[in-house]
Amino acid sequence: MIRISAEGFTLGLAMGGSCLVTCLPFLLPYLLGGNVPTLIGRTWAFGSFLAGRLAAYLAVGAFSGVLGGLLLAQTGKGAVAFKGCLLVLAGTMLLVFSIRDYKAATGLPCPAASLKPLKGWPFLTGLVLGFSPCAPFAAGLAKAASLGSPVKGGLFFLFLFLGTTLVLLPAPLLASRMRSLFFRRIGLFFGMVAGAWFLVEGVVSWF
Amino acid sequence: MIRGLILLLLWAALAARIYHASLPLLIAALLWALGLGFFYWNLERSGKPDRARFFYFGSLALFFLLGLHLRGFETSGGPSLQPYCHLSLAGNMLSIGAQQVQAFLGGTYGRYGVLGLGLLWLSAILVCGGGFCSRICFFGGWDDAFSRILKKPFFRLPSALSGTRLREFQLAFLLFLVFMTYSRGESEFCLWICPFKSPTGEILDPASSAYAAQRAVYIAVAALFVVILPLLTRKRTFCSTLCPFGALPPLIQKWMPYQVKINPEACNSCGLCVAQCPSFAIETLKKQPAQPTSQRKDLFETRITRYCTLCARCLPSCPKEAISIETMGRKGSALLNFISMGFGGALSLFYVPPAVMALAELVKGFFK
Numbered sequence: 001m002i003r004i005s006a007e008g009f010t011l012g013l014a015m016g017g018s019c020l021v022t023c024l025p026f027l028l029p030y031l032l033g034g035n036v037p038t039l040i041g042r043t044w045a046f047g048s049f050l051a052g053r054l055a056a057y058l059a060v061g062a063f064s065g066v067l068g069g070l071l072l073a074q075t076g077k078g079a080v081a082f083k084g085c086l087l088v089l090a091g092t093m094l095l096v097f098s099i100r101d102y103k104a105a106t107g108l109p110c111p112a113a114s115l116k117p118l119k120g121w122p123f124l125t126g127l128v129l130g131f132s133p134c135a136p137f138a139a140g141l142a143k144a145a146s147l148g149s150p151v152k153g154g155l156f157f158l159f160l161f162l163g164t165t166l167v168l169l170p171a172p173l174l175a176s177r178m179r180s181l182f183f184r185r186i187g188l189f190f191g192m193v194a195g196a197w198f199l200v201e202g203v204v205s206w207f
Numbered sequence: 208m209i210r211g212l213i214l215l216l217l218w219a220a221l222a223a224r225i226y227h228a229s230l231p232l233l234i235a236a237l238l239w240a241l242g243l244g245f246f247y248w249n250l251e252r253s254g255k256p257d258r259a260r261f262f263y264f265g266s267l268a269l270f271f272l273l274g275l276h277l278r279g280f281e282t283s284g285g286p287s288l289q290p291y292c293h294l295s296l297a298g299n300m301l302s303i304g305a306q307q308v309q310a311f312l313g314g315t316y317g318r319y320g321v322l323g324l325g326l327l328w329l330s331a332i333l334v335c336g337g338g339f340c341s342r343i344c345f346f347g348g349w350d351d352a353f354s355r356i357l358k359k360p361f362f363r364l365p366s367a368l369s370g371t372r373l374r375e376f377q378l379a380f381l382l383f384l385v386f387m388t389y390s391r392g393e394s395e396f397c398l399w400i401c402p403f404k405s406p407t408g409e410i411l412d413p414a415s416s417a418y419a420a421q422r423a424v425y426i427a428v429a430a431l432f433v434v435i436l437p438l439l440t441r442k443r444t445f446c447s448t449l450c451p452f453g454a455l456p457p458l459i460q461k462w463m464p465y466q467v468k469i470n471p472e473a474c475n476s477c478g479l480c481v482a483q484c485p486s487f488a489i490e491t492l493k494k495q496p497a498q499p500t501s502q503r504k505d506l507f508e509t510r511i512t513r514y515c516t517l518c519a520r521c522l523p524s525c526p527k528e529a530i531s532i533e534t535m536g537r538k539g540s541a542l543l544n545f546i547s548m549g550f551g552g553a554l555s556l557f558y559v560p561p562a563v564m565a566l567a568e569l570v571k572g573f574f575k
Binding site: 018021022024025028182185186187188189190192193194197200204205207 | 301372375376378379380382383386387389390416417420424
């Protein structure tokens with residue numbers, strides 16, 4: 001068990017940089033935008049995001065441990081289409097969140113302002129992202145599938161999560177320094193661009 | 208006069224250094240250097256600085272795209288060194304930095320070429336600030352040109368999509384491109400957005416499943432942001448919203464020695480300059496007057512923001528002549544003209560002569 005944990009953690013550490021640049025486009029709008037200007041607020045949004053990611057990783061770890069090699073055979077168009085669905089979902093959430101908060105940040109009228117935000121959008125985004133195949137995910141999946149046990153698979157992915165999360169930890173602290181309306185608008189515009197981009201990318205991947 | 212001669216000598220020397228092995232190219236380069244001299248003289252003497260600037264700026268854009276399209280850089284025998292595209296470089300900066308660190312740690316320094324050119328573009332921003340976007344960039348002349356065709360805008364952008372906040376979108380877009388390019392390992396801007404490869408489209412991979420989508424997107428960007436929107440709104444919409452490099456000069460423009468200033472005593476916040484500015488760089492803010500007043504001058508304040516590209520289009524629009532270009536607090540743009548044309552002119556010597564030769568070859572072939 002210790003060896004599995006250590007392997008997961010070190011793989012996560014090695015892939016941490018990749019995780020940072022993959023996750024940040026999804027995380028930044030929640031950290032800079034939204035009505036959470038305090039460090040506590042941003043930490044809460046960040047923590048929700050990580051919790052979603054953790055839930056996804058644990059599920060994948062346990063699942064891949066049970067099915068073993070069957071998962072490794074699922075490559076190609078199926079995996080691409082699945083990832084496309086996740087991108088569309090995450091992109092849509094980012095887009096709606098950012099457009100809705102644009103009114104608050106800029107004082108301008110916006111038709112989406114009347115939409116009630118789902119509490120826990122950062123959690124949902126983290127959850128969706130956690131299921132999305134990326135470099136650490138693929139590497140972890142191959143290893144977890146070979147373990148043949150949901151507990152071992154879940155444990156491996158838990159420590160993979162911890163290793164990859166280490167580089168993300170300074171994010172809310174840095175974001176708390178950027179409280180002005182300027183950074184908030186930057187965060188929201190970033191969310192709009194990211195949301196639209198991933199939405200289009202997800203749709204394109206289906207064809 | 209002396210400044211013009213200094214520039215002419217510099218350009219001629221550079222032309223000789225670059226094209227000493229090819230007489231036709233050397234002649235083309237020297238002729239272009241003379242042309243640059245004329246542009247500089249016109250800029251210094253003209254009572255319409257914006258028009259004089261555009262005459263030169265538009266020529267850069269025309270020749271560069273001509274050369275790119277006609278493959279003048281590869282077939283004319285000119286130097287193999289091309290300006291490494293600054294639009295691409297802005298989005299790639301994290302990737303290139305990481306590669307350079309890896310090269311350094313690995314004991315190989317093979318990325319110097321890219322890094323060197325990156326430093327070139329950085330120097331351009333450091334010496335010209337926002338003036339890069341209206342005096343050096345060889346792409347900006349296109350949407351600048353289309354934004355001048357109509358005398359009045361066909362429609363005005365809604366307030367939610369105009370003003371200086373639109374320029375903040377540009378910075379957010381750059382940040383996104385930097386992250387995506389680094390995480391994907393390929394230049395997302397070049398693949399999906401860049402409208403200036405429309406004539407060539409050479410960097411796309413036809414075997415890629417996203418090929419059709421990429422082509423559709425960049426052609427749509429070219430049509431909408433470089434041609435249609437500038438034409439109808441009289442704004443440089445690509446340069447102000449999607450250009451990744453254009454997000455960088457505003458970060459340092461407020462520290463540059465040359466600034467466009469509004470005399471608050473003369474200005475009555477009529478808003479004519481705001482409408483004229485093609486770069487969304489002028490804003491009108493509400494003031495809190497000490498006493499109740501109906502004077503617009505006391506209720507509003509118009510100011511030039513850091514997004515100014517020093518194009519001077521606002522200068523003639525002010526009925527009170529309240530706007531001027533200042534250099535270190537004194538009226539005048541001599542230093543800006545000298546540095547921007549010196550830098551831009553030197554750079555143009557790399558791509559204009561090969562473009563001219565390629566065009567000459569094309570014409571010659573047409574008449575054969």
